[in-house]
Amino acid sequence: QILRxxxxxxLLKYFGRFSPQARANVKTVTMDLNFYxxxxxxxxxxxxQIVIDCFxxxxxxxxxxxxxxxxxxxTFDKKSREYQL
Structure with missing residues (x-):
């Protein structure tokens, strides 16, 4: 773990340490579903390009x-055949 x-x-502060040119060279970022x-x-x-990881x-x-x-x-009665299936 790099950050606390x-x-x-x-995260913005950490990635801001890299030069704009280096950050512009990033082609894909894989991430989870965190909203921000x-x-x-x-x-x-x-x-x-943002890619959501398969997991x-x-x-x-x-x-x-x-x-x-x-x-x-x-929606089914617990004793019904449909419920059991």
Missing amino acids: TRYKKT YQDIVRACFPNA HMIQMLTRSFNSLRVRTMK
Whole structure:
């Protein structure tokens, strides 16, 4: 771990230490789904393409499918065949 915190201010200060030319050479940034990382990437790396890492995409899909499954199951009587299936 390079930084003590992941606050926006701390990250902007850290990446601001690198020259604008070096930051402009960054082509891709892989990140999780933290809501303010996109702002930091756009501010610090103007030419970078943002890529969401696979782990977090699969995690988000799994949670969504599970939520849908639970909502659907709640529409059935617990003793019914549909609920058991």
